Amino acid sequence: MSLAQADLAATGLSAAPDEVLRPAPTSVLPRALGAIGIAALYGLAFLPNDYWFNAILIPFLIMALAGLGLNLLTGYAGLASLGSGAFMSVGAFATYNLLLRAPALPLAASLILGGGFAAAAGVLFGLPSLRIKGFYLAAATLAAQFFLPWLFNQYGWFSNYTTSGSISAPRLVAFGRDLSHPAGRYLLTLTAVVLLTALARNIVRSQTGRNWMAIRDMETAAAVGGIPVGFNKLAAFAVSSFILGIAGALWAFAYLGTVDASSFDLNRSFTILFIIIIGGMGSIAGAFIGSAFVILLPILISHLAESAFGGAVDAGQLQNLEKILFGSLIVILLIKEPHGLTALAAKFRTRLRQWPLKV
Amino acid sequence: MSFFLETLVGGLLAGVMYSLVAIGFVLIYKASGVFNFAQGSMVLFAALTFVTLREAHWSFPAALAVTLAIMVAGAIAIERFVLRSLVNQSDLTLFMATLGLSFVIEGLGQLLMGASVHELDLGIDDVPIQIGFIQVSQFDLVAAATAGALVLILSIFFNFTRTGVSLRAIADDPLAAQSIGIQLPALWRIVWGVAGGVALVAGLLWGARQGVQFSLTLVVLKALPVLIIGGFTSIGGAIVGGLLIGASDSLAEIYVGNLLGGSVSTWFAYVVALVFLLVRPAGLFGERPIERV
Numbered sequence: 001m002s003l004a005q006a007d008l009a010a011t012g013l014s015a016a017p018d019e020v021l022r023p024a025p026t027s028v029l030p031r032a033l034g035a036i037g038i039a040a041l042y043g044l045a046f047l048p049n050d051y052w053f054n055a056i057l058i059p060f061l062i063m064a065l066a067g068l069g070l071n072l073l074t075g076y077a078g079l080a081s082l083g084s085g086a087f088m089s090v091g092a093f094a095t096y097n098l099l100l101r102a103p104a105l106p107l108a109a110s111l112i113l114g115g116g117f118a119a120a121a122g123v124l125f126g127l128p129s130l131r132i133k134g135f136y137l138a139a140a141t142l143a144a145q146f147f148l149p150w151l152f153n154q155y156g157w158f159s160n161y162t163t164s165g166s167i168s169a170p171r172l173v174a175f176g177r178d179l180s181h182p183a184g185r186y187l188l189t190l191t192a193v194v195l196l197t198a199l200a201r202n203i204v205r206s207q208t209g210r211n212w213m214a215i216r217d218m219e220t221a222a223a224v225g226g227i228p229v230g231f232n233k234l235a236a237f238a239v240s241s242f243i244l245g246i247a248g249a250l251w252a253f254a255y256l257g258t259v260d261a262s263s264f265d266l267n268r269s270f271t272i273l274f275i276i277i278i279g280g281m282g283s284i285a286g287a288f289i290g291s292a293f294v295i296l297l298p299i300l301i302s303h304l305a306e307s308a309f310g311g312a313v314d315a316g317q318l319q320n321l322e323k324i325l326f327g328s329l330i331v332i333l334l335i336k337e338p339h340g341l342t343a344l345a346a347k348f349r350t351r352l353r354q355w356p357l358k359v
Numbered sequence: 360m361s362f363f364l365e366t367l368v369g370g371l372l373a374g375v376m377y378s379l380v381a382i383g384f385v386l387i388y389k390a391s392g393v394f395n396f397a398q399g400s401m402v403l404f405a406a407l408t409f410v411t412l413r414e415a416h417w418s419f420p421a422a423l424a425v426t427l428a429i430m431v432a433g434a435i436a437i438e439r440f441v442l443r444s445l446v447n448q449s450d451l452t453l454f455m456a457t458l459g460l461s462f463v464i465e466g467l468g469q470l471l472m473g474a475s476v477h478e479l480d481l482g483i484d485d486v487p488i489q490i491g492f493i494q495v496s497q498f499d500l501v502a503a504a505t506a507g508a509l510v511l512i513l514s515i516f517f518n519f520t521r522t523g524v525s526l527r528a529i530a531d532d533p534l535a536a537q538s539i540g541i542q543l544p545a546l547w548r549i550v551w552g553v554a555g556g557v558a559l560v561a562g563l564l565w566g567a568r569q570g571v572q573f574s575l576t577l578v579v580l581k582a583l584p585v586l587i588i589g590g591f592t593s594i595g596g597a598i599v600g601g602l603l604i605g606a607s608d609s610l611a612e613i614y615v616g617n618l619l620g621g622s623v624s625t626w627f628a629y630v631v632a633l634v635f636l637l638v639r640p641a642g643l644f645g646e647r648p649i650e651r652v
Contacts, residue, residue, distance in 0.1 A: 080451060128633060132640045134450065135394050135591065139583050143633045146580075146626035154619070266580070270458060277455045320470040327462025330455065335444040338452045 041190055045183045053182035054255075060295045061189045062250045067275035067287030068200055069243030074273075075282035076204055077236035078216025079129050083141035084244055085268035086125075086148040089261055091118040091245025092252035093152050093159075096259045100160060107179075111192065111249055118245020119238040121148065126237030130230045133219070145269055149261035159259065185254040192250060196243050201284055203239060212236055213282070244272075278333060280340030289341045301325050365493045366609050372499035374605015375506045376568070379561040380582035381589065381597040382509065383554045388591045389530045390550040391442065392450060397457045399579030400464035401555055405430055406562030406571045407468045410477040423559075430555030433464075438548045465576060477571040481563060502564045506598070509560060513553075513594055522549060530592065584632035590642030599643060604628045 044057060070084050095114030098105060105113070125144035129137055152158045179188050203209050211232045214222040223229045252259040271294055279290025301322050309318060337344045380402060387395040408429055412422035437460065445456055483501050487494040517523040528536040529546055537543055565575055585604050589596025611627040635642070 074451070128636055132636050135454070136587060136636060136640065136642070139587050140629075140633050140636055142580075142583060143626060143629035146629055150623075150626055274455065274458075277452065281451075316474055317470060320466040320474075323462050323466030324470065327459040327466065330459030331441055331463070334448075334452055334456045334459065335441070338445070338448045 038194055042187075045187050045190075047183075050182045053186045055299065056295065058182075058186055058189050058255050060291055061186075061193045062247050062255055063271065063275060063295055064288045064291035065193050065196060065250070066244055066247040066272045067279060067291050068197060068284060069240045069247060070272050071276045071279075071281065071284070071287050072200060072204070072212075072243070073236050073240035075276055075280075075286070076209060076216060077212035077233060077240075078219075079126075079233060079236060080134065080138040081141040081240075082138050082266070082269050082273070083125060083144035084272040085264040085266065086144040086146075087118045087122050087241040087244040088248025088251060088268065089149050089152060089264035090121045090241075091115055091248035092259050092264070093261075094118065094245070095249035096252065097158065097160075107188075111246055114249045115242040115245040118248065119242040122237040122241025122244075123234050126234055126241075129233045129237065142266075145266055149264055152261040189250050189254045192246060196246065197284065200239075200243065204284070208232065208235060216282075274330065276340075278330070278340055280342030283340070283342040285345075286340055286342040289345070293341065297329065298322065298326060361492050363610075365495075366613055367606055368493060368495055369499065370606040370609030371602050372496070372503050372605070373609060374585075374601040374603070375499075375503040375598070376561075376564060376601075377578070377581045377585045377604055378598045378601030379502075379506050379509070379557065379564065380578050381585040381601060382506075382513070382594055383557040383561065384582060384586055385589075385591060385594050385597050386513075386550055386554045386557065390526050391529075391547055392453070393442070393457060394450065394454045394591075395457045395554070396454060396579065397461040397464055398554065398558060398582070399576035400461040400468070401430070401433075401558035402562040402565065402578060403571075403573065403575040404433075404464050404468040404562075405555065405559035406479065406566035406575060407472045407477070409559065409563060410479050410566065410571045411472045413479070414477070426559055427556055430559055431552040434551035434555050435548050437551055438544060442547055442551075443544060461576070465573070469573070474573060477566075479563065479566040479571050481567045483567070498568070502568075505560060505564065509557065510594060510598055516553075517594075522546070526550060581628065584628040586642070587632040588635050588642055590644040593642070593644035596642060596644035604631065607631050 044052075047053065066084060066088060069087075070081065073079050073081055091114045094117035095110050098110040098113055099107075102110070121144070125141060128140045132140060156162075179185055204212070211222070211227045214225065214227055215229055215232055219229060248264060251263070256263060275287060275290035275294050277290070278293050279288070280286030302318075305318050305322055305325075309321075333341075380398060383398045383401070384395060387393055387398070405426055409422050409426045412425060413419070417425070441456055441460060442453075445453055483498050486497055488497050488500075517527060525536065525541045526546055526549075528539075528541060529543060533543065561578070562571075562575065565578055569575075581604075585597060585600040587600070588603055589598070589600030608624055608628050612622065612624050615627065616623045
């Protein structure tokens with residue numbers, strides 16, 4: 001290295017301008033951690049205990065997927081929606097009818113087409129977003145939330161004229177293997193989640209994702225800058241509803257085992273909104289952290305309450321206590337960290353990095 | 360024809376009941392920009408408290424006064440422990456906080472006062488009376504009169520008292536209002552207290568109509584389309600929106616419901632609101648935001 005080059009290196013400047021423009025190399029660590037995480041999740045399929053699959057892992061993964069779908073819409077494109085549950089129901093009922101009426105289709109194709117129907121519904125009910133924003137839009141998406149489940153309940157065709165209203169899901173078969181046992185349903189869910197997470201991650205890093213964030217940060221400026229605002233908003237509704245639709249189908253087939261419109265009510269939509277707010281808006285990891293919080297916390301609270309007051313307090317009162325505790329924890333969390341658990345984790349990481357020098 | 364008129368008038372009067380809940384929303388949204396989802400829980404809590412006191416043989420005015428005091432105390436606690444810590448957070452964060460708050464209020468109300476259905480008798484008979492050639496429920500008339508009186512009192516309060524004018528200043532420009540010495544936290548306490556009072560009135564009327572029980576919290580969902588049509592920031596809009604939603608809801612139940620072969624009341628109001636939004640994006644009387652880069 002010549003003296004001049006060493007000088008340049010010492011000042012931190014690079015000699016060639018194209019080197020200045022080259023983006024910083026992505027750290028290997030997050031990718032390695034991601035790969036290890038996915039491998040570990042697949043390894044969990046060998047768990048002997050069905051309780052883990054049925055009560056924790058499967059609902060956690062599906063709700064994380066739903067959170068991911070809403071996060072694309074709300075966290076990245078800045079469009080608040082309270083209709084997530086409705087789009088999940090579209091995916092569930094569309095997949096059910098595809099499996100029923102087109103049995104030649106493989107499971108994966110039915111799921112993807114079911115997501116496609118949900119995307120179409122998302123675009124339709126996303127049309128008001130071209131005119132309105134904020135809470136007006138959120139309240140308008142409630143039209144989807146009340147109309148779509150009503151539609152599926154009202155007309156017997158959607159549920160193949162079953163009298164009870166809820167229908168048992170057909171057998172899950174992929175590549176000639178029966179996936180009806182808990183580990184199989186877990187693997188199906190996990191594979192869908194991994195693939196869709198990769199899709200979402202790539203979309204938010206593409207031109208489309210940057211357009212969404214520009215619209216979220218300032219719509220007028222984005223429009224002035226030449227971004228087709230209306231098209232991108234509808235695209236956000238489509239992609240978000242596609243993911244929500246697949247999550248809905250998985251919720252019905254891999255988790256509940258029945259297709260029931262009442263499992264996609266307004267509370268489902270609120271839960272998904274909780275997931276992205278608690279996990280972190282505009283963050284893919286946030287959907288997973290938030291889902292873990294929302295799924296695990298009630299289980300934890302009810303176990304704790306059971307062991308603390310079990311028998312002494314009746315079940316109804318215990319439920320009220322749990323409700324108070326859950327509500328308070330949400331308020332406390334929002335006060336302590338309004339940007340979600342992902343922001344908390346990032347803060348912790350920075351502190352850890354600077355640890356001996358600065359506490 | 361008289362059947363049509365009866366349905367229409369019945370719907371209009373029912374709409375006034377929705378307006379009562381919507382007014383509580385508007386008050387809080389105007390003063391603090393918070394979309395308060397806990398309004399429904401406040402309605403339930405107020406009605407539960409009142410009915411519990413009445414069942415303990417308190418007199419009507421005493422129960423009313425104590426319930427009001429509890430609602431105001433709750434408002435002060437909410438301002439102190441929730442809102443003050445969330446100043447300057449995004450609208451969505453505040454909305455989620457009120458959602459968490461609604462869990463706490465519902466849980467607390469049912470923990471302390473039980474989850475069973477209570478009868479609430481306000482001493483108004485729900486009997487139809489003949490006006491001209493149509494029949495109208497006496498109870499609905501009293502409810503409408505109460506709502507009208509409430510709106511009158513609130514508009515006098517907002518337009519002619521010092522506190523009311525400060526509230527409008529806060530709604531208009533929070534920073535400018537604070538810089539001339541208006542105390543934001545004090546006003547929040549007042550406005551949440553007033554919203555608690557409105558919740559009490561709504562809780563009494565709704566509770567007398569359908570019994571004091573958990574489903575009272577669901578009236579929130581009826582109030583949302585009212586808000587969309589009227590605009591989130593206008594009390595008069597809440598009344599007009601309530602009338603429109605009430606009338607279209609009960610007409611649709613008869614005419615559209617028969618056509619589709621089922622009850623449409625869960626979603627029809629929202630579709631009306633949606634169509635409305637496409638024409639008037641900020642509702643009838645809402646403030647149209649000015650966009651600048």
